[in-house]
Amino acid sequence: MKNVYSNIYSFNKKTLKKSVNSLKLGNIVSLPTETVYGLGGNAYSKTAIKKIYEIKKRPKSNPLIIHYYSFKEANNDVLLNKNFFKLYKKFCPGPITFILKKKKSSKIVSSASATLNTIAIRFPKHRVVRTILKSLNFPIAMPSANLSSGLSPVNPLDVYDEFKKKIKIIIDGGQSKIGIESTVVDLSGKPKILRPGIISPNQINKTVKIILPKRNLKIKSPGMLRRHYSPGLPIVLNQKPSNDKHAYIIFGKISDNRVNYFNLSKNADLKEAAANLYKVMRKIKKKGYKKIFVSRIPNIGPGIAINDRLRRASK
Ligand code: AMP
Numbered sequence: 001m002k003n004v005y006s007n008i009y010s011f012n013k014k015t016l017k018k019s020v021n022s023l024k025l026g027n028i029v030s031l032p033t034e035t036v037y038g039l040g041g042n043a044y045s046k047t048a049i050k051k052i053y054e055i056k057k058r059p060k061s062n063p064l065i066i067h068y069y070s071f072k073e074a075n076n077d078v079l080l081n082k083n084f085f086k087l088y089k090k091f092c093p094g095p096i097t098f099i100l101k102k103k104k105s106s107k108i109v110s111s112a113s114a115t116l117n118t119i120a121i122r123f124p125k126h127r128v129v130r131t132i133l134k135s136l137n138f139p140i141a142m143p144s145a146n147l148s149s150g151l152s153p154v155n156p157l158d159v160y161d162e163f164k165k166k167i168k169i170i171i172d173g174g175q176s177k178i179g180i181e182s183t184v185v186d187l188s189g190k191p192k193i194l195r196p197g198i199i200s201p202n203q204i205n206k207t208v209k210i211i212l213p214k215r216n217l218k219i220k221s222p223g224m225l226r227r228h229y230s231p232g233l234p235i236v237l238n239q240k241p242s243n244d245k246h247a248y249i250i251f252g253k254i255s256d257n258r259v260n261y262f263n264l265s266k267n268a269d270l271k272e273a274a275a276n277l278y279k280v281m282r283k284i285k286k287k288g289y290k291k292i293f294v295s296r297i298p299n300i301g302p303g304i305a306i307n308d309r310l311r312r313a314s315k
């Protein structure tokens with residue numbers, strides 16, 4: 001990308017060093033991951049964690065995900081168990097977050113986990129964040145790089161739109177391939193899914209038996225009940241707009257294509273639809289639409305995660 005934004009950097013040796021130094025100083029850097037872009041800070045530094053909550057305007061009750069290079073580093077802070085290793089082997093590095101019991105000796109700043117005795121950990125796959133993690137001797141606390149309750153950013157310009165020059169370093173790692181947040185699995189007790197993601201409940205259930213949600217996922221994790229993932233516009237689900245003034249998010253092949261129709265995936269590919277979800281919602285907002293209608297999205301595989309985000313965005 002030709003960089004007209006002085007705080008967006010392409011990734012090279014020089015900007016790797018710049019990011020690493022900044023993180024070591026307790027500053028916040030925006031980094032690409034395969035799920036969405038994050039706001040990263042030293043998970044062992046009180047000042048860094050404070051900055052993350054302040055910049056995002058995130059409620060203190062909503063804990064952060066801590067990112068590690070591998071299980072070896074995570075082992076310093078959390079109690080790794082059998083179920084963890086089964087899922088780690090299958091899905092990591094990748095778009096899955098584990099809730100585990102915090103070790104007494106853990107150096108994670110307690111405000112990063114909202115003073116809970118559990119910690120959410122993840123091993124991101126994106127080359128940029130992995131290279132940075134490998135260069136550090138501390139893990140990175142990293143929520144999505146957006147103002148609290150809004151849409152997650154999926155490219156560096158989205159991050160810029162959210163914070164302008166408030167973040168001094170945004171690393172350009174291209175468009176986030178997955179485009180929605182990680183699957184969150186609680187392994188601190190009986191395994192259960194707290195947030196669906198591209199790795200579906202069925203996929204996880206094949207490796208570790210989880211308590212499968214009956215109907216709508218009622219999530220009992222801090223920060224997950226409120227409105228979230230919102231584009232800041234009213235959203236009406238499973239309904240067609242009555243006129244062309246409103247945006248209509250559709251899925252699959254449709255013969256009637258109008259300017260106010262935004263297709264998540266013409267091929268009816270749910271993975272593609274997930275990757276396009278936030279991109280499309282940002283586009284609709286930029287075009288000035290005041291209301292969004294959404295057609296029915298199949299509630300299987302990645303569709304479960306898409307419907308979860310849409311439901312919470314519509315609250
Ligand atoms: P985000 O940073 O926006 O990707 O959100 C991280 C999600 O992980 C939040 O919804 C948190 O509620 C959840 N989370 C983080 N840490 C914990 C924890 N210790 N226990 C339960 N949920 C957690």
Ligand code: MG
Nearest residue numbers: 143144145152
């Ligand atoms: Mg978020």
